[in-house]
Amino acid sequence: MNARFRRSHEPLFWLLFGAGGLLAALVLPALVLFTGVIVPVARGPGGEGLLDYTRVLGLLAWPGARVALAGSIALLAWHAAHRILHLCHDLGVHAGRGLKWSCYGSAALVSLLACGLVILLPSP
Amino acid sequence: MTDPETILIEVLRWHPDTPEAPWWQSYEVPYRADATLLEALQTIKDDLDGTLTFRWSCRMAICGSCGCMVNGRPELSCHLLLRDLAPGPVRLEPLAHFPVIRDLVIDQQDFLDKLPAVGAYLVPAEETEAAAAAPAAPSRQTPAQMADYYQYAQCINCLLCYSACPQYGLKPDFLGPAALALMARHDADSRDHGQAGRRAARDADTGVWDCTLVGHCTEVCPQGVDPARAINRNKTASARDYVFDLLLPGRRR
Amino acid sequence: MTPLPTWQRGMRGWWRRDPAFRRYLLREATSVAIGAYALMLLAGLGCLVAGPAAWQRWEGLILSPVGLLLQAVVFAAAVIHAVSWFRLMPLTIPPLGRPGRRLADGAIHAGAWAASALCSLGLLGWLVYGA
Ligand code: SF4
Ligand code: FES
Numbered sequence: 001m002n003a004r005f006r007r008s009h010e011p012l013f014w015l016l017f018g019a020g021g022l023l024a025a026l027v028l029p030a031l032v033l034f035t036g037v038i039v040p041v042a043r044g045p046g047g048e049g050l051l052d053y054t055r056v057l058g059l060l061a062w063p064g065a066r067v068a069l070a071g072s073i074a075l076l077a078w079h080a081a082h083r084i085l086h087l088c089h090d091l092g093v094h095a096g097r098g099l100k101w102s103c104y105g106s107a108a109l110v111s112l113l114a115c116g117l118v119i120l121l122p123s124p
Numbered sequence: 125m126t127d128p129e130t131i132l133i134e135v136l137r138w139h140p141d142t143p144e145a146p147w148w149q150s151y152e153v154p155y156r157a158d159a160t161l162l163e164a165l166q167t168i169k170d171d172l173d174g175t176l177t178f179r180w181s182c183r184m185a186i187c188g189s190c191g192c193m194v195n196g197r198p199e200l201s202c203h204l205l206l207r208d209l210a211p212g213p214v215r216l217e218p219l220a221h222f223p224v225i226r227d228l229v230i231d232q233q234d235f236l237d238k239l240p241a242v243g244a245y246l247v248p249a250e251e252t253e254a255a256a257a258a259p260a261a262p263s264r265q266t267p268a269q270m271a272d273y274y275q276y277a278q279c280i281n282c283l284l285c286y287s288a289c290p291q292y293g294l295k296p297d298f299l300g301p302a303a304l305a306l307m308a309r310h311d312a313d314s315r316d317h318g319q320a321g322r323r324a325a326r327d328a329d330t331g332v333w334d335c336t337l338v339g340h341c342t343e344v345c346p347q348g349v350d351p352a353r354a355i356n357r358n359k360t361a362s363a364r365d366y367v368f369d370l371l372l373p374g375r376r377r
Numbered sequence: 378m379t380p381l382p383t384w385q386r387g388m389r390g391w392w393r394r395d396p397a398f399r400r401y402l403l404r405e406a407t408s409v410a411i412g413a414y415a416l417m418l419l420a421g422l423g424c425l426v427a428g429p430a431a432w433q434r435w436e437g438l439i440l441s442p443v444g445l446l447l448q449a450v451v452f453a454a455a456v457i458h459a460v461s462w463f464r465l466m467p468l469t470i471p472p473l474g475r476p477g478r479r480l481a482d483g484a485i486h487a488g489a490w491a492a493s494a495l496c497s498l499g500l501l502g503w504l505v506y507g508a
């Protein structure tokens with residue numbers, strides 16, 4: 001009775017999707033609130049801002065922050081790629097091999113770039 | 125508000141003799157506040173149009189045979205009162221995603237074929253040591269243990285959840301909500317020892333992984349079965365086993 | 378036995394059947410905005426590596442009217458995502474506790490929102506007062 005069932009590799013992608021989804025649910029509203037509202041509103045009298053070059057580099061001087069930033073970008077990308085793939089299928093676009101590879105391939109590329117860039121970050 | 129004299133019921137009809145031409149037919153049915161939608165269908169068949177075809181048996185929401193789409197939502201027609209549908213019109217269609225045999229009658233064969241695949245029966249502990257030591261011992265269960273699967277065991281195989289599931293409509297091989305809820309029902313039973321035998325079906329694409337947690341199955345279920353929970357908890361279990369099997373080679377397959 | 382002749386209806390426009398389906402698609406569509414935001418962060422990281430001039434261009438871009446408008450969309454998407462994610466959370470985690478004293482859905486919801494508040498405050502505190 002079990003011959004017709006082949007094991008799915010979906011768990012791999014689903015776990016990445018879930019990790020990114022959990023991360024997004026926990027902190028994404030706050031993060032967007034920061035970049036989109038707090039930063040423009042909280043500009044100092046001398047024009048100094050929360051996203052000034054040296055300040056951001058200072059925040060990212062701590063290795064843990066770099067890992068968190070690269071990890072967050074990667075997980076959000078995997079989350080989005082997985083859902084967009086299923087959304088395409090839901091909307092009637094056939095989710096064949098090509099679409100699968102481009103979705104997950106983009107997520108992998110984003111992850112790779114994020115990791116590489118975070119290593120290249122100059123120290124303040 | 126005074127009660128209306130009649131209520132307009134529109135039925136999407138199909139007859140195998142005119143396969144190219146499904147048609148909408150309207151019926152003005154005498155209105156009674158305490159009549160069910162099924163009784164209105166019976167009135168049509170008895171008094172207005174004997175050719176209208178639909179399934180029913182128990183008239184009390186327990187046999188699961190009278191399902192149809194009511195204004196786009198899967199419902200048991202015996203479980204709906206006309207007064208909740210007034211003033212109408214009420215649009216009836218056969219259950220979505222299933223092949224139609226005639227009018228409101230659909231072919232459930234696909235579901236019946238899938239049922240055996242999920243191992244929807246208790247597997248006794250024949251091979252375990254405890255059973256060998258005390259042959260034919262009764263399988264006792266506490267109310268607390270029963271509570272773990274009771275909800276899943278209320279399924280009446282009405283298939284409303286399949287009609288509520290776009291993934292089943294898009295991917296007909298998907299085992300689907302009720303079958304996977306029955307899988308979870310037996311896995312969660314303290315008397316059962318058949319979990320290993322249900323795994324292959326669970327871990328396949330056509331098992332829990334075709335589900336995207338639309339969640340409408342749970343909303344339409346007349347029995348409160350909550351198939352969405354049954355399936356998605358099994359996704360977590362399936363993913364856990366996937367990771368362990370990957371990290372510990374030789375563990376399984 | 379020859380199979381009965383049947384009529385099979387298609388799936389075209391299935392989301393028109395029920396508002397629940399459109400809510401589901403909205404939930405799924407939040408991923409597009411979340412993915413766009415991830416790309417925005419990645420671009421920012423690239424500009425940070427490229428130097429102060431590039432970084433300033435990126436900052437100018439995300440704080441331009443168009444950038445802010447897009448971030449407003451991302452914010453709405455993030456909120457819809459968080460609400461639906463936590464609402465469905467009890468469906469995806471295995472039953473916790475022992476038989477008869479299982480953890481209620483409400484406790485999971487409360488725990489998730491508490492964790493979200495804690496993480497959000499921590500993140501904002503670090504971003505605003507850190508360094
Ligand atoms: S799970 Fe609910 S909706 Fe689905 S077949 Fe069983 S009783 Fe009907
Ligand atoms: S007639 Fe039995 S469930 Fe409706």
